[in-house]
Amino acid sequence: MTNKKEIIQNCNLCKTxxxxxxxxxxxxxxMCKRLFEDANPRHSIQVSKDGIRTKLQDIPKENHIFCSWCEKRLEKLETYFSKVFTEVNSLQNARRKYKLENIQNQEILHCEEISPSLFYLFLYSLIWRCSISKDLLYDTFSIESHIEEEIRVFLNNNLQELHSDLLEHSKKIENVPNYYLCLIKPKYKTRGIFSAYNSGPNSYAIYTVDYALFFYTNEKDCPIAHKLFGNSMNETFKIVIGSDESWKKLNNLVVQNMLDYKKPLA
Ligand SMILES: [Zn+2]
Structure with missing residues (x-):
């Protein structure tokens, strides 16, 4: 009887x-599409925590980590955000309202008509998936198990099967895991690297061509700028628009941080 349980794997999200x-x-x-654009032959650069650059032909997929129901729930959220991100890339055609603000020479985009809890659901779903992934690409990304579990419960309780339910439910979401998130988008088209890694104690980064997402589980490890430009509960969600210069700096910093930071042995 116990054997059977071991063979059949349960979904990582609903566990049932x-x-x-x-x-x-x-x-x-x-989010990965542009990683493979404009490159001939088609590839992107992946940077490992030791700073080793390797060619990445495609974003890896994994089998038997989710059930069909959870996959569908994640898909609904992704479909919504693929539209939001298209709007953010070209605000002229946006159907939703965004406000661009300048704080200390930094452009910040306020996503006024999107429930902040939807952003938390989406960004936490990225972070959580990177953490539970068994793929080598996400080998250097792992959050503490009790936080991983807290985020799993948050996702599992709030993801919905239907688009309309998701939108309706998102207005009522409480108890969003309270950590620091900062989302940065380059102002102009760039060609970047792909990486997901623990960038320091209690600090995590996911880096794609179009976005850099920073996540901190402890306030003391969150840099002041990321706190200032980052997000806190119940506020309109903010996206930092990085100028070319600052995006380049960030690019280099990502690589540098990886070289400098050696994850302590557990
Ligand atoms: Zn499931």
Missing amino acids: RIADKLNSHIIPKF
């Missing part, structure tokens, strides 16, 4: 259904 889904993405496809 069989993980029957194949080809699950850790980072949604729409």
